Amino acid sequence: MAAPRVTIREWDLSTRVPSFPGLYGGIAIPAKKGPVNKPYLVTSETQLLKTFTPNERVEVGYDLSYYSALAFLQKSNKLWVVRAAKGAKYGGVFLVKSDSALDNYQTPISLVAPEDYMFGADATTWAASTSYEVGARVVPTTSNGFYYECITAGTSSDTEPTWPTTIGDTVTDGDVTWVCAGSFDACLLVTGCNEGAWNNDIGVKIITDPDVVKEEGAFIVEVYKKDGAVVELVESFLCSRVPGAKDGYGRNIYVEDATEASNYIRIWDNTAIDSSILPKAQDEILYLARGDDGDAVTSAEMIQAIDKLSNPDETPLTVLMDGGWAFPEYQMELYKIAENRKDCVAILSTPYSAESSSDYVTQITNYRKVDLNADTSYAALFTPHVKVYDKFNDRFLYVAPDGYAAAAISETAANYEIWFAPAGPRRGVLEVLDVRRRFTEGEMDLLYDSGINPIRFKPGKGIAIWGQKTLLARPSSLDRLNVRLLLIVIEPAIKEALEDFLFEFNDAPTRALITAMI
Known part of the structure; x- marks a missing residue:
């Protein structure tokens, strides 16, 4: 039997439902720059x-x-912003080793996955009468220090071609066209930090002079950006090809790691070349080449991009915006994401073409009832487009209302509570110049009865959101946006709080604690 003692037992009775984490927006943009299909806050x-x-x-x-x-x-x-792109590619330059007879050179072909580039190590020996696909790489039967990439698929000739030794030159081989893609002297590949034609306005200089670098076995990469006729030095990095190398302050200067901090470039090391060998100095700016924006983005790419926001454990989210991408298949994907997550709503806009029609009210209501034909409380539809001043290009233009409606929800959450109606003269006034259509009261009645939230132009009283309906078809409290906003706060919070009680005894004390907490 143990001696008498007092034993400490702690029972936390202060467990509470977590508070609202703040309002997060989400949007996919067919942007010219930025990480593709990766959420970025x-x-x-x-x-x-x-x-x-x-x-x-x-x-x-x-x-x-x-x-x-x-x-x-x-x-x-x-x-949260996700860039949508279709076939965008990287531009790049290759830096040869310091003792090479070649100069540093631009890539002759666009690059898809530079992090996986093998500097010709994946090239096979050319073979006669062989089928080759685009992207296949070969070396001549007698090595000449270069490798070649197939740019036109087909079957090779029964006679080996005369291989060019100038980067970018091509040769025809039966049905196949080869380009001289690179040299085995290349020790580094410099690309843009993400895909796009913007890569072609980025250039680098390489400084290897020990009196300037002042770090043994290191070199300096200077990054330049061209904007029209203006060329500007934007970044500079002290680098080494030795993995794990550090400068005098103990900072990692391995070239692949150091340039991870760049807003413009990434550099990939050819580990097949001894790490003690420096790249060749580059005194003049060498611009990246072959960056490509790819083809026009379609709803398929937009859906692939916005789907990256579908996991509530990875990206907190409150409102999803369509960015004016008013296509039924895309807007359906938005509210499906909201329905599955149960912690956000989709803010949608009507097509500009419908608003511009002479029969605009009919076209707008037909879009909601026939084209979109949605029945969900997790989305709200707003019309018309609003007129704004474009400060970047000194012009006026009409833009979709989704960003302004989502901003009204954000401002309401900050100044009131998220479940207050984000509409009317107190919480729905928009800082815009005009609307594409100034609806009459009768037109607004028809739109509102159809589940569309009109934006009202009132002389002397500004421009304001004049409705807060969701796209739920049946009469219910959930056909009001503020009710759905209330529930997307309460339901996930209670769910998270209840996870703490999984595997606990289902007894009176547990139920009492849960009841008190909620």
Whole structure:
């Protein structure tokens, strides 16, 4: 028998339902720059422009979804952005080893996955009368220090061609066309940090002079950016080809790791070449080449991009915006994501073409009832487009209302509670110049009865959201947006709190604690 004692037993009675984490937005943009199909948290307009535009401004011809994101960021500081692209490719340059007879050179072909580039190590020996696909790499039967890539598929000749030894030159071989793709002297590959034609405006210089570098076995990479006629030094990195190398301050300077911090480039090391060998110095700016934006983005690429926001454990989310991409198949994907996550709503817009029609009210209502034909409380539809001033290009244009409606929800959550209606003269006023259509009261009645939230132009009283309906077809409290906003806060919070009680005894004390907590 143990001696008498007091034993400490702690029972936490302060467990509570977690508080609302704050409002997060989400949008997919067919951007010219930025990581493709990877959610990226943007917290300011400056960060959005720096990450997703080549020159930190929205140019004429860019997708108008940029303006939805900018509108949201006026009232919020948490926006998940996913870049959608179709076949975009990297540009690059190769840096040869310091003792090579060759000069550093631009890549003659666009690059798809530079992190997997093998510097010709994957090339096979050329064979006669053999079928080759685009992208296949070969070396001549008698090595000449170069490797070649197939750019036109077909069957090779029964006689070996005369191989060119100038990077970028081509040779015909039966049905096949080969390009001189690279030299085995290349020790580094420099590419853009992500895909796109913007790569071609990025250049590098390489400094190897020990009196300048002042770090044994290291070199300096200077990064230049061209914007029209203006060329600017934007970054500089002290690098080494030795894995794990550190500078005098103990900082990692291995070239692949050091350039991970770059907003413009990545450098990939050819580990087949001894790490003590430096790249050849580059005194003049050598610009990356063959960066490509790919083909026009379709709903397929937009859906692939926005699906990256479907996991609530990875990306907190409150509102999903369509960015003016008013196609039924895409908007359906948005509200399906919201329905599956159960912690966000989709904010949708009507097509600009419907609003521009002479029979605009019929076209708008037909889009909601026939084309979209949605029946869900996890989405709300807004019309019409709003007129804004484009400060980047000194022009006026109409943009989708989704960003402004989502911004109204964000501002309401910050100043009131998220379940207050984000509409009307107190919480729905928009800072825009005009609307594509100034609806009459009768037209607004028809739109609202159809489950569409009109934006009202009222002389002397501004422009405001004049509805807060969801796309739920049946009469219910859930056909109001503020009710759904209330539930997307409460339901996930209770779910998270109840996870703490899994595998506990289903007894009176446990149930009492849960009841008190909720």
